[in-house]
Amino acid sequence: MKVSADFVKITLSDFIVRSAYQMGKTPLLPIFAASIGAADTFLGLIVSVSTFTGLVSKPLFGIFSDRWGRRLWLLVALAFFVGVPFLYPFVQTPEQLFVLRIIHGFATAIFGPVTLAYVAESMPDNLAESLGWFGMARSGGYIIGPAVAGWLLLTMRPEYVFTVIGLISALAIVPILTLKSHDATLEKRKNKPLGQQMVATLQSSIVTPALWLSGALEAVTFIALYTVKAFLPVFALDAGVSVVLVGLFFSVQEAAHVIVKPFGGRIGDRIGHLLNIIIGIVLLALGLFSLGYVTGIGLFLPALLMGVAQAFVFPSTVALVSEQITETHIGAGMGFIGMWQNFGKVAGPVLGGLLISQLGFQPVLLLLAGSLVVSATGLLLVSSSR
Secondary structure (H helix, E strand, C coil): CCCCHHHHHHHHHHHHHHHHHHHCCCCHHHHHHHHCCCCHHHHHHHHHHHHHHHHHHHHHHHHHHHHHCHHHHHHHHHHHHHHHHHHHHHCCCHHHHHHHHHHHHHHHHHHHHHHHHHHHHHCCCCHHHHHHHHHHHHHHHHHHHHHHHHHHCCCCCHHHHHHHHHHHHHHHHHHHHCCCCCHHHHHCCCCCCHHHHHHHHHHHHHCCHHHHHHHHHHHHHHHHHHHHHHHHHHHHHHCCCCHHHHHHHHHHHHHHHHHHHHHHHHHHHHHCHHHHHHHHHHHHHHHHHHHCCCCHHHHHHHHHHHHHHHHHHHHHHHHHHHHHCCHHHHHHHHHHHHHHHHHHHHHHHHHHHHHHHHHCHHHHHHHHHHHHHHHHHHHHHHHHCC
16 A cells, blocks of 8 residues: 555654553543542543544534545644643532533544545545554553553643653644645635534435445444453453453553554455455454353454454444545534544443343443344345345
């Protein structure tokens, strides 16, 4: 795959800000929230509220980037990444922290869909593989960020670690400022008034089957993954599984996801993105099914299956949307995908908790696996009928 300088820059900038942002989530944010008096329930809201910001606003910022250009909105997102962390030392109550987390959530709500749209425009050939490499760097932030935050907490007060986060985020200014602008293409378009453009975007989205298909699949996949993330530790410990093995389960899953992601994308570019998604969904279903029947080191098998499944599904869903949605609405398309992802992250623990309270953990795993198999079968029938 031929890699452009701009692809390297956008990937580097994403790695920098994502690593810094994840420093501010785990374990830093819960510790800081507890230190200023947040009770358990409200602490949970504080940790999750930034996800709601993206849930409601990602499509809107995607539309804005379609209208006014990618680089402008990358800089706006960077202003949130860099500026908001410097406000944490002034927070004195849980309510203030809750509001600040809503504001901080705009950083990823803007950056996510705009970076994906930029990559889609920069690397139209081998798009899924490009998204795989881009996603690999993004996932690296989820690994490095919490480790660095934990190390800094040994010697620094939580609120001042946020200051370090702002300084680290500022390192992304140089690669973003030196990106090649796609705005020349946008200037050639005769943009309608904003209201009309939003209506046109909605109409285009409605008639783009890949957008609804990919969005729904992303939501179902994230519901399954976040149900496991939320409840596996509790039920594994109740069953006598070592906490070390539980931690290693998620490490193995994320490592498989990160390592395989570019190759999963490459396979999607070769065999077709829809077929690649089907393979990923089947692997995820197998992982969920086996998770209900293994213990001890056997947990590594479903962890591997689930990690590889993510590597097959996620690059291809975004690539599928990029191929089918009109060029003038690609940012909005990435925003809608991000909205569905956030919905799955929020709904997973909630729906999972409701179902587990009625059925139990293992039956819910089987139910989720069965629903994924049904989805894969439906996709296979759709693809074979073309």
